[in-house]
Amino acid sequence: MKDKHKKRERVNDEIRIPQVRLIDENGNSLGIVNTQEALNIANNRELDLVEISPNAKPPVCKIVDYGKYNYEKQKKEKQAKKQQFVMQVKEIRFNPNTDKHDLEFKAKHLRHFLLEGHKIKISVIFRGRMITHAEFGEKLMSEVISKLDDVGKLESSPKMEGKQLIVYMTPDKNKIKALKEKQRSESTQQNL
Template identity: 45%
Template sequence: MRVNEQIRISPVRVINAEGGMLGVMPTNKALEAAREVGMDLVEVAPNERPPVCKIIDFGKFKYTQKKRLSKQKQHQVQIKEIRVRPKTGDHDIEVKVKRAREFLEAKDKVLVNVLFRGRELAHIDEGRRVMEEVLQALEEVGKLEKNPSMEGRRMTAILAPRS
């Protein structure tokens, strides 16, 4: 982005501070017009023929551009985790599902863990039922990214937010 004396090409198409077209004029004449109103001549479209320059306050222009870029920052996706056990009660599962739904609506991924302790490993089918119940409840807000699988004493699945 070129400002004032950095603009080398002549002639340039000039737009005033209100957005009105002043027309095509030599660069030194455009600089004079900018100085008369106490502003800067900024090249906004250098690839056009002739290049387009605008008479604006350059400091204010940079500030608004910086502000616009900060608003466009992307959401940093995190993996949130919910843990349940094969003997977890229905109401407790509903609470965990509600929390997971909030995570998915905030565009975060959810790791669903079913933890097994001691003799619970003999009843993996009960843990699978709990996992399916959670996944079914979150079906409309999340899509399955990793199918449920056993990893040692835990069964895990990953849900990603629906676009």
């Protein structure tokens, strides 16, 4: 509750500085004026005097409808928060001898992660002497990549790191959008 109180800008009589730099409702600068005079101008126009930049010398105040100003500000903050998406890296590990069913199951999960907008890490882990037959792991990796090609794109080609064959994939927004459009059109055709 205190955080909201701190963020709120000072309005009308809460402004106790002797002089302010005044901006009218159209964005025109009216110069440096006494605070009381600025309040009178705002009251005559049936608007509020809001302190926009308290740290400036002198502080910048604007004549606005505070309710509308506050609503617009909250709307912008909400929009900015909505656009912030933290991309997580989801990892699924394979063994070079992974069975067909397990491969399908894990590929389905990887597809789901890509559709949700997450970056994925595909690892094929070689244990013991399996490293001598790296071609099995490479074959498995290419099979997994081909299953996810319609929703993701490779960041780089698969590479060996120690006893692991690793590749990163990111969601391809254009491919995902096209896939969703195709699914939507198919579902509407089935409904007819």
